[in-house]
Amino acid sequence: MTPKEKILIxxxxxxxxxxxxxxxxxxxxxxxxxxxxxxxxxxxxxPLLSNLTYVDKVWAFPRIRGRLNLxxxxxxxxxxxxxxxxxxxxxxxxxxxxxxTRFISAKKRIGAVRVNSTLxxxxxxxxxxxxxxxxSSYIDFNKQFIQKALNFQFLKKLPKMEICPDYSLxxxxxxxxxxxxxxxxxSTTQExxxxxxxxxxxxxxxxxxxxIPLLFSAGPSNAEQLFLMQLKRRIPEVNILKPIxxxxxxxxxxxxxxxxxxxxxxPLHFAAAMNVKIIGLFGPxxxxxxxxxxxxSQQKLFGEKCECINDLGRxxxxxxxxxxxxxxxxxxxxxxxxxxxxxxxxxx
Numbered sequence: 001m002t003p004k005e006k007i008l009i010x011x012x013x014x015x016x017x018x019x020x021x022x023x024x025x026x027x028x029x030x031x032x033x034x035x036x037x038x039x040x041x042x043x044x045x046x047p048l049l050s051n052l053t054y055v056d057k058v059w060a061f062p063r064i065r066g067r068l069n070l071x072x073x074x075x076x077x078x079x080x081x082x083x084x085x086x087x088x089x090x091x092x093x094x095x096x097x098x099x100x101t102r103f104i105s106a107k108k109r110i111g112a113v114r115v116n117s118t119l120x121x122x123x124x125x126x127x128x129x130x131x132x133x134x135x136s137s138y139i140d141f142n143k144q145f146i147q148k149a150l151n152f153q154f155l156k157k158l159p160k161m162e163i164c165p166d167y168s169l170x171x172x173x174x175x176x177x178x179x180x181x182x183x184x185x186x187s188t189t190q191e192x193x194x195x196x197x198x199x200x201x202x203x204x205x206x207x208x209x210x211x212i213p214l215l216f217s218a219g220p221s222n223a224e225q226l227f228l229m230q231l232k233r234r235i236p237e238v239n240i241l242k243p244i245x246x247x248x249x250x251x252x253x254x255x256x257x258x259x260x261x262x263x264x265x266x267p268l269h270f271a272a273a274m275n276v277k278i279i280g281l282f283g284p285x286x287x288x289x290x291x292x293x294x295x296x297s298q299q300k301l302f303g304e305k306c307e308c309i310n311d312l313g314r315x316x317x318x319x320x321x322x323x324x325x326x327x328x329x330x331x332x333x334x335x336x337x338x339x340x341x342x343x344x345x346x347x348x
Contacts, residue, residue: 004036006083008106010090011041012061012097015266016291018045019161019273020138021091022052024146026159029054031152040080040100047248048270051164061100080104089149090125091142093117098124110149136289161273161294165255166248173253176242181215182337183241183254185262186231187224192284193263196326197227201234203330212337217241219265259340261333263325264291272299277340279333283325301336303327 007028011021018041029037038057039049046060059080062073077100087108090097098121101109111125114132122128129148134141139158146152184203188194200216207214218228220243232240244250254260254270259277262268264287271278272295282292283303292300303324 004034005086006036006038008080008083008085008088008104009037009039010088010097010101011039011045011092012094012100013092015045015048016269017092017138018048019163019266019269020294021142022049022162022273023139023159024142025052026054026162027154028146028152030159031155038083038085044247047251048163050248051166052162077103089146091145093121093125093131095120101125112145137293138290139294161269163251163270163273165251165274167252167255169249169252170256173244173249173256176244176253177215177239179213180258181213181239181256182259182261182341183257183267184214184216185218185260185265185267186216187218187227188263188265189219189221189224190284192323193265193287193325194227195263195281195283195328196323197230197234199326199328199330200231203333204235204238206330206334207337212341213239215239215241217267220245259337261337269294279336279340281325281328281333283323283328298336298339301328301332 009021009025011018025037025039036056037054038059039055040059040061041049043060043062046058049055049058062076081104085104085106087110088101088104088106090101090111093112093114095118098111101111101124108127109125110127110129111121112131113122113125113128114130127149129145131141131145134144143154143158147154184200186195186200204214216228216231216238218224225243228240232238244253251270251274254267255274255276257271257276259279260267260271261279261281263281268278268280269291278295278299280292280295280300282288282300283306285306288302288306292302304327306324
């Protein structure tokens with residue numbers, strides 16, 4: 001029997017980027033069901049791809065943030081190398097992905113590069129796909145990359161983003177908060193994407209008399225949790241979600257939300273991939289160009305035009321006197337939330 005052709009997809013970036021990859025994975029597997037599709041991501045991102053029927057194997061690279069950790073991971077990489085992949089496809093083309101691509105040494109090594117990519121990045125791949133002129137939108141970028149890399153033709157409409165929660169963990173998730181809730185995720189890892197505390201407080205006060213069950217959450221970092229605690233100090237009666245360190249349980253918890261309101265963050269994209277209703281708050285130009293096109297007008301609100309462009313746009317904090325994200329008015333978030341809730345009730 002002829003062995004199955006084995007393909008390795010590599011994605012080393014943020015958690016949301018792994019979610020943006022799922023439509024491409026599904027479209028590829030639907031066209032080539034007999035090919036063995038493997039995906040290599042960081043350990044913390046691997047649960048996002050669990051339970052997807054069109055991925056044959058998810059490889060969770062034992063990553064330490066800020067370090068390659070190649071020496072400690074040599075046994076892991078040797079397992080991948082021994083599989084003798086027919087080709088590997090690196091959607092990011094950063095240092096981590098290029099080094100691992102060389103080590104695994106698939107028969108064909110394909111990767112995303114740019115004009116200003118390092119020599120290491122450019123020499124890692126036999127087939128280089130220059131992405132400088134690709135669309136800004138994350139999903140459109142991935143779509144064009146696989147088209148160029150493999151001469152892949154999409155025969156039908158691109159599938160939606162998808163995450164399959166482990167429903168056996170729903171009961172465990174209820175110990176954090178039981179009952180219905182609208183989740184407000186208030187933080188991001190980039191300060192410039194984060195709606196101001198005063199805006200969240202004003203929004204909360206708008207909802208008080210309607211008794212909407214708001215629950216506030218933040219990311220696990222010290223800075224993000226501090227932001228959440230500042231909200232709690234300003235409004236002692238507000239419901240706060242304790243950190244859920246197990247991402248599988250967090251996904252199960254998030255799947256129960258009636259609605260998620262969030263800045264451009266991982267939880268926003270996780271929720272959308274589970275068909276949870278969302279409202280995304282987009283301010284910085286990078287978020288507006290890359291993430292917001294994925295969503296409809298009923299799922300997002302924009303701030304005023306961002307002035308952080310070029311070199312300023314690469315910083316994690318806002319360098320202007322007027323933060324674009326903070327020009328989104330709480331009253332507009334409130335009105336859009338009511339529309340979403342009313343629409344959901346009418347569909348019951």
